[in-house]
Amino acid sequence: MTDHRSAPDPYPTGRVPEDELGRVPEWLRQPAPEVAPGRADRLRIALGGHSGKLLGGVLVLVLLAFFGLVGGLGYQGFQRWRGPAAEHPTVSLPVGEQASSSASPPPAAGPFDGTxxxxxxxxxxxxxxxxxxxxxxxxxxxxxxxxxxxxxxxxxxxxxxxxxxxxxxxxxxxxxxxxxxxxxxxxxxxxxxxxxxxxxxxxxxxxxxxxxxxxxxxxxxxxxxxxxxxxxxxxxxxxxxxxxxxxxxxxxxxxxxxxxxxxxxxxxxxxxxxxxxxxxxxxxxxxxxxxxxxxxxxxxxxxxxxxxxxxxxxxxxxxxxxxxxxxxxxx
Incomplete structure (x- = not known):
């Protein structure tokens, strides 16, 4: 089972040394106050605080690409599942003979079953x-x-x-x-x-x-x-x-x-x-x-x-x- 509790801070008395994570970019030290970080930026920052040099970079690139491709549709779907269900529009049935696909019926029970x-x-x-x-x-x-x-x-x-x-x-x-x-x-x-x-x-x-x-x-x-x-x-x-x-x-x-x-x-x-x-x-x-x-x-x-x-x-x-x-x- 995965434990989601916070792990103890390995550096309780100070920040993480730069030689562990690499040089921190200037834009992280002094973010522009007039531009609020986006959802992908926040996720990238959060990952940057808990990853190694190579793994952190790869994960950031993969996740940025994923959210760039499906973030709009996936996030809207996620929000839809969390919110109240909305009525889905239906189509009008065509006039004339019809056939619908269906699962195969279960085998018929014998008349003596249960006796x-x-x-x-x-x-x-x-x-x-x-x-x-x-x-x-x-x-x-x-x-x-x-x-x-x-x-x-x-x-x-x-x-x-x-x-x-x-x-x-x-x-x-x-x-x-x-x-x-x-x-x-x-x-x-x-x-x-x-x-x-x-x-x-x-x-x-x-x-x-x-x-x-x-x-x-x-x-x-x-x-x-x-x-x-x-x-x-x-x-x-x-x-x-x-x-x-x-x-x-x-x-x-x-x-x-x-x-x-x-x-x-x-x-x-x-x-x-x-x-x-x-x-x-x-x-x-x-x-x-x-x-x-x-x-x-x-x-x-x-x-x-x-x-x-x-x-x-x-x-x-x-x-x-x-x-x-x-x-x-x-x-």
Whole structure:
């Protein structure tokens, strides 16, 4: 840090010897009283009292040249900065089409930023299958085939944009056992299919962003009430969808669906061929930030943000697959 305090006088008892600074010009000894020294002269005199022979002369010449070239403009600017700001005149804008230069806008923020879904995998990458191994009467190949069927059905039901807006649900229904299909078709007009499948409401659309997915898959061998041997697969996933919104608040354009679905495949030796294949035994779900009227019909659309009310779910909890799906209804 520069110290601006005065240095002690090295010659306290007298003036500086002439042999240190050189002979002092006569005009400095006896300045003409009728001509007051100018700003540059005063600066030169001040420098002359604190410099050596060569350095003093060079600095005086450099500073005199500098102030001679820019002193007028620079000094006026300095005085302007010190004084009160004056209004600067403007020009009239020309008539017609115009374009102005501007800085590049910052990268657009993602719709999931500021929510737990920002850290979720994108799309089908979030559906990880456990290792297939022999379980009860089911071989490792039968287990692997069943897990693959369940994953394919999940991708269609919750991630396939063509299915979301298709006129009929056959893209998903045909993946199930023939005997299971009639009941599944009935689920769509009643809205029951919303517990395991995503369908967009008329006019609703998603952004180009991949849905974010987090959850898990487990399986076990069991039997139903009739003694039929089953390979039961339980899926528990949170699906986060991004809808266009003018809001800049984090999560305002995000609809979250959390579902738990129990899928099953009967042992081929225990059922007719028409019943062999994939079934849904149970499905539960909730959704947040939704259009309630559409959701009652099993359709998905962005609603008004409803977090924060006394009966509303914890905003963090709705993104957590480990939390219960049994949450208060905010519709």
């Amino acid at each position: 737990p879904a920002a850290g979720f995998p994108e799309g089908a990458a979030g559906i990880a299958l456990p290792r297939a191994k022999r379980t009860g009467p089911f071989t490792d190949k039968q287990v692997a085939d069943t897990l693959t069927r369940v994953r394919k059905a999940l991708v269609t039901a919750r991630l396939d944009r063509t299915f979301f807006t298709a006129k009929d649900p056959e893209r998903l229904v045909r993946q199930f056992a023939p005997d299971a299909r009639a009941d599944l078709r009935d689920d769509f007009p009643t809205g029951e299919a919303g517990t395991y499948a995503t369908r967009l409401a008329p006019g609703a659309r998603l952004t180009a962003d991949q849905p974010r997915v987090k959850g898990r898959v487990s399986y076990r061998a069991t039997k139903d009430s009739q003694g039929i041997r089953l390979l039961e697969v339980t899926t528990n996933f949170v699906w986060a969808y991004a809808f266009p919104t003018a809001s800049t608040e984090p999560g305002d354009g995000v609809v979250v669906v959390h579902d738990t679905v129990v899928w099953s495949v009967a042992h081929p030796d225990d059922v007719d061929r028409s019943s062999a294949g994939l079934w849904i035994d149970k499905a539960d779900s909730y959704a947040s930030n939704i259009d309630c009227a559409a959701f009652d019909k099993g359709l998905l659309a962005l609603g008004k943000p409803s977090f924060g009310g006394p009966a509303d779910p914890d905003p963090e909890a709705v993104f957590d697959p480990d939390k219960t799906v049994d949450l208060p209804d905010t519709c």
